[in-house]
Amino acid sequence: MTSSTPHPQPVATPETKHFWDGIAEGELRLQRCRACESTYFPPQPFCPQCTSDDIDVVRSSGRGALYSYVISHLSPPGFEAPYVIGVVELEEGPRLLTNIVEVSPDPDLLPLDLPVEVVYHAVGDFTLPLFRPRP
Amino acid sequence: MTGPATAAIVGAAETAEIGTVLQSSLGLATDAARRALTDCGLKPADVDGVAISGLNPYLPTSLAHSLGIEARWVDATMMGGCSNLVHLHHAVAAILAGQCEVVLIAHGESGRSHIGGSAYRPTADSWQGQFELPFGTAGPMTLLTLGTLRFLRDRGLDRRALAEVVVAQRNWATSNPRALRRDAITVADVLDAPLIAYPFTRPMCCVTTDAGGAIVVTSAERARDLPRAPVYLLGAGEATGAAMASQMHDLTSSDAFRRAGAAAFTEAGLTPSDIDHAMLYDATAILPLIALEDLGFVSRGDSGAFVAEGNTAVGGRLPVNTNGGGLNYTHSGMYGMYALQESVRQLRGEAAAQVTGLTTSLAHTIGGMFQAAATAILSTDPA
Numbered sequence: 001m002t003s004s005t006p007h008p009q010p011v012a013t014p015e016t017k018h019f020w021d022g023i024a025e026g027e028l029r030l031q032r033c034r035a036c037e038s039t040y041f042p043p044q045p046f047c048p049q050c051t052s053d054d055i056d057v058v059r060s061s062g063r064g065a066l067y068s069y070v071i072s073h074l075s076p077p078g079f080e081a082p083y084v085i086g087v088v089e090l091e092e093g094p095r096l097l098t099n100i101v102e103v104s105p106d107p108d109l110l111p112l113d114l115p116v117e118v119v120y121h122a123v124g125d126f127t128l129p130l131f132r133p134r135p
Numbered sequence: 136m137t138g139p140a141t142a143a144i145v146g147a148a149e150t151a152e153i154g155t156v157l158q159s160s161l162g163l164a165t166d167a168a169r170r171a172l173t174d175c176g177l178k179p180a181d182v183d184g185v186a187i188s189g190l191n192p193y194l195p196t197s198l199a200h201s202l203g204i205e206a207r208w209v210d211a212t213m214m215g216g217c218s219n220l221v222h223l224h225h226a227v228a229a230i231l232a233g234q235c236e237v238v239l240i241a242h243g244e245s246g247r248s249h250i251g252g253s254a255y256r257p258t259a260d261s262w263q264g265q266f267e268l269p270f271g272t273a274g275p276m277t278l279l280t281l282g283t284l285r286f287l288r289d290r291g292l293d294r295r296a297l298a299e300v301v302v303a304q305r306n307w308a309t310s311n312p313r314a315l316r317r318d319a320i321t322v323a324d325v326l327d328a329p330l331i332a333y334p335f336t337r338p339m340c341c342v343t344t345d346a347g348g349a350i351v352v353t354s355a356e357r358a359r360d361l362p363r364a365p366v367y368l369l370g371a372g373e374a375t376g377a378a379m380a381s382q383m384h385d386l387t388s389s390d391a392f393r394r395a396g397a398a399a400f401t402e403a404g405l406t407p408s409d410i411d412h413a414m415l416y417d418a419t420a421i422l423p424l425i426a427l428e429d430l431g432f433v434s435r436g437d438s439g440a441f442v443a444e445g446n447t448a449v450g451g452r453l454p455v456n457t458n459g460g461g462l463n464y465t466h467s468g469m470y471g472m473y474a475l476q477e478s479v480r481q482l483r484g485e486a487a488a489q490v491t492g493l494t495t496s497l498a499h500t501i502g503g504m505f506q507a508a509a510t511a512i513l514s515t516d517p518a
Contacts, residue, residue, distance in 0.1 A: 010265040011258075020265075042262055042382070068285035068386055071333035072277050079271040082333075087281060087381045097281070097381035099270050107333060112288055128269055 007078030007123045016043045018057050023127050028060040028118050030092055041094035062118035063134065064090040071105045078123075088116055088131050102132035109133075140517040142227040143358040143365035146175030146351030147479040150243070153465045154315060156345040159251025160189060163347030163467075164243025165201045171349035172202075176362045177237060182351070184208035184235035186222035187242065188469075190255060198241055208235035215502035216416060216469040217373070217395075218242075219350075220509035223475070224371040226352045236353060243347035246467035250345075254468065262379055275418045276332050276340050278504040282386025283334060283421045289387055289436070294334045296439035298325035300420040301338045301462055303448040308459025310449075310488035315342045316463040339420040341461035341470075348472035350479070355517055366482050367517045369405065369495070372398025373509040380504040389501075391508035392429035396499060399510035400431070405495070407431045410512070412481050412496040413453060414474035417460040423447070426499050427455075430510070454490045457481060471500035475511065482515050 012020040019042075022029035032039045033047035034054040046053040069086035072079070084100040100116065103109050115134040120127050148170030150156065150163050158166065164187060172178065179202045187194045188211055195209045208229050210222050219242050226238040245251060257263035263272075272278055287293055302322055308314035320338060328336035358365035376391030377383040384390060400406060407430060415426040424438040432453060433441045441447070447455035458464040458477040465473055478496040480486040499510045 008264070008268040009259060010269045011260040012265070013260050016265060042266055042379070068282045070277055070280050070283070070335070071330070072271060072273060073330045073332060074273040074276065076268075076271055076273040079273075082330075083271055085270055085272060085277055085281070085332075087386065095381055097267055097270055097272070097379070105333075112285060123269075130270075 005077040009126055015045055019043045023120065023129050026120050028062050028129055029057050030060050030090070030094055032056050032058045039092045039094060041096055061091050064088040064116055064131070066100065066110065066112060066114040066116055067095055068112065069100060069110060071107070084110065086131065099130045100132070101130045140355050140367035140369055140514070141231045142352055143355050143367045144350050144479055144513070145353055145358045145361045145363055145365055146171040146177065147476055148174050148349060149473070149476050150347040153313060153344050153346040155247055157248065157250070158245070158345070160243045160245045161194070161197055161201065161251055162243065163245065163345060164198060164241040164349070167243060167347040167349040168198065168202060168239055168241040171239070171351050174363060175351050177351060179204045182206070182237045182239045184226060184229065184238035186210035186226060186238060186240045188213040188218040188222070189244070189252060191252065204239070208238065214507040214509070216418070216471050217500035217502035217507050217509035218469060219471040219475060220371065220498060220500050220511050221373045223350070223352065223368065223511055224373050224509060227368050227371065230352065230354050236357065238352045239349060240352065241347070241349040242469065242472035244467035244469060245345045247343050247345045267379060267381070275504065276335060278380045279419050280332050280335050280421060281380050282383070286387035286421065286425070287334070290439055292439040294326060295322055296424065296443065297334065297339050297420040298322040299439070299443040300423055301325045303442055303445070304417070304456045304460045304462050306449050307457045307488045308463035311459050311464060312487065314459040314464045315344060317459065335419060338462065341418045341466035342463065344465045344467050346465045346467040346473065348476045350475060364483060364515065365517070366479050367514050368511060369514050370399040370401065370403030370512045371510060372396065372402065373507070374398070375507050376505045378506060383505055387425070388435070389425060389429055389505045389508065391505060392426055392499070395508040395510040396430035399497070399512050403512040405512060410453070410495050410497045411493045412457065412478070412490060413455045414478050414496065414498040415455055416470055416474055416500040417456055417462050418466060418470065418501070420462065422501065423455060430497070430499060449488070457486060457488050457490060471509070474498040474500055478513050482513060
């Protein structure tokens with residue numbers, strides 16, 4: 001999946017720093033609203049459901065299911081085709097966009113709702129949360 | 136408005152050439168603008184409102200300066216491919232409010248040659264830069280397509296449903312000498328073509344062109360004194376969606392599509408069964424299927440069969456994307472203006488693949504990766 005061209009590196013903002021710090025430490029961090037009890041992603045300092053800022057950072061189990069995906073045959077910087085861009089629905093509810101790895105990019109091996117788990121993937125000096133099929 | 140239309144499109148034109156054109160993005164916009172003014176017999180001095188959008192925030196100034204227009208009303212709203220329909224929605228309200236009388240809405244985009252403007256790329260600290268680009272997203276073909284496998288499974292369909300969209304639209308394009316792709320094609324041809332992003336093959340993804348278009352909008356009253364038959368705006372709607380495709384409530388349906396469409400129908404006092412012709416923004420073959428469902432032309436789950444049975448094709452009861460669409464005709468990056476142009480051509484009776492007996496046409500457009508949408512319902516009849 002990786003190529004010799006530079007891989008796009010995420011740059012955290014103050015609102016997302018806890019998320020990327022967590023990834024570097026091997027934790028997938030979500031946020032949970034104490035007021036309305038919704039768990040949400042992407043990171044922001046108040047609840048997108050009710051706008052309360054009474055929120056906790058919570059650790060995701062890192063387990064989820066493959067909601068949908070494409071197998072990219074394009075080769076943007078940092079990537080060699082084919083590779084899987086997937087949307088994973090986490091056990092806690094939120095969905096996130098990621099890559100599905102440690103499996104051939106073959107539709108027969110990637111049925112929707114496939115159980116997956118997070119794997120922390122180092123790219124140079126930063127880390128990304130990717131997902132692989134769960135045994 | 137649910138009453139007689141208050142405004143109309145009185146002039147419309149595309150650039151002389153589309154495809155590979157040695158002009159800047161601004162040059163394409165002004166070429167189309169001059170043609171649209173000629174089309175309606177108006178001069179730049181008659182125009183008092185301008186609308187255009189791109190990455191340069193001062194495009195309206197460039198457009199006005201270039202043509203010698205002294206604008207007193209400006210709209211640079213930039214919401215990607217639906218921007219020009221948003222401009223139309225705003226312009227009609229402004230004309231009704233007396234803020235301006237004649238609005239020029241223009242678009243020019245050197246989408247293939249990249250002359251005089253660069254392509255949009257999110258910064259590394261934006262949500263897209265943090266939560267999409269590091270995972271190899273590469274624009275519309277990897278993002279507008281993200282929910283398609285879920286869509287197909289939920290509706291009991293397979294990849295042939297996407298190919299049927301291409302075949303129906305290619306048949307329209309075979310009659311259009313300006314279309315980039317106009318050779319007849321079969322479902323098998325589409326499925327066997329090179330993959331771009333599974334389940335999408337190349338013909339299921341739009342062409343990339345240099346192109347431009349412009350329309351001139353004024354009050355229904357003033358429209359009656361101009362040379363071309365007015366194309367009245369009966370209703371319009373605009374809406375925001377999820378900030379990233381992965382964060383849509385349902386990746387097989389768009390909140391923005393549903394809300395923009397519903398607003399346009401409500402304002403027009405019409406229902407989907409009143410629409411004779413539709414332009415449904417098609418950067419990829421899944422978009423017309425989602426739009427058919429979200430705008431209420433068919434029930435959820437019925438779009439695949441509706442297309443496969445020929446309802447949107449030549450001779451069908453709802454002709455869709457009769458210029459060939461972004462898949463075959465032209466797509467410079469933001470397609471909304473070209474959808475509008477074909478709606479106007481069809482209602483004027485001057486389209487390359489003309490459908491007879493049309494009164495109403497709907498144009499529905501998307502902004503970004505389901506981040507926004509805008510819909511317009513046009514008619515030859517003001518009431």
